Amino acid sequence: MKSAVKITPVNMEERAALGLRAGDTVRVWQNIVELKLGKGADKKAITTKNARKQAFEGTILSVKHGTESGGMFTVRKVSSGVGVEKIFPLYSPMIESIEVLRRTRTRRAKLYFIRRKAAHDVKRAMRKQQMVKRPVAAEAVEAPADLPAQAGAEVAAAE
Numbered sequence: 144m145k146s147a148v149k150i151t152p153v154n155m156e157e158r159a160a161l162g163l164r165a166g167d168t169v170r171v172w173q174n175i176v177e178l179k180l181g182k183g184a185d186k187k188a189i190t191t192k193n194a195r196k197q198a199f200e201g202t203i204l205s206v207k208h209g210t211e212s213g214g215m216f217t218v219r220k221v222s223s224g225v226g227v228e229k230i231f232p233l234y235s236p237m238i239e240s241i242e243v244l245r246r247t248r249t250r251r252a253k254l255y256f257i258r259r260k261a262a263h264d265v266k267r268a269m270r271k272q273q274m275v276k277r278p279v280a281a282e283a284v285e286a287p288a289d290l291p292a293q294a295g296a297e298v299a300a301a302e
Contacts, residue, residue, distance in 0.1 A: 159197040159210040161241055163203055163233075166249035170200040171218060171231055172239040174281065196239055199229055217229045226261055 161237035163169070177235040201220030208214045231238060275301060 151234060152236050153238075155234055158233055161243060163206050163216050163241070163243070164249075165203055165205055165252055165254050166247040167243055168201070168245040168247070169204045169218060170198050170242040170244055171229075172241075173197050173199065174237050174239055198250065200244070201227075202254070202257070204228070204255060204257060221261070224265075226258065242293060255259070 173196065175195050176199050177195070179191045179193065181189050181191060183189045199218060204217045204219050206214070206216045207240060210233065212234065214223065215230055217228055217230050219228045221227070223300040
């Protein structure tokens with residue numbers, strides 16, 4: 144028997160059927176509401192709302208509390224060389240949709256070791272990079288004007 148009271152605007156059966164697991168690559172579409180304070184012609188403060196959608200795509204590190212009402216999942220991505228993690232409530236009305244892009248088989252329920260692994264990989268890559276030598280200025284390479292350019296050749300000729 145269905146209740147006439149609507150608890151949430153989210154389709155809970157659809158979200159539970161996604162079957163999110165650690166290791167999945169997902170794209171989470173969020174509704175972002177930006178508030179902008181401005182002044183009108185009569186110099187009164189006016190607040191304008193701007194709503195937009197934003198995608199956050201990454202790997203699921205953990206799923207906590209499964210498909211219960213308080214279910215959460217953590218998504219990690221690397222943005223501009225920096226690791227970024229967000230924790231999303233599974234049934235949040237601020238989430239427009241969740242797309243599962245790729246499923247991977249993992250042997251762990253929580254993939255927190257990826258945080259350390261990413262840091263180690265960056266350090267290893269930096270060690271492999273070679274130091275770049277600065278080019279020597281052209282003035283420092285030139286011989287002084289009072290000494291001949293090929294002084295060694297003249298000494299050999301004199302002997």
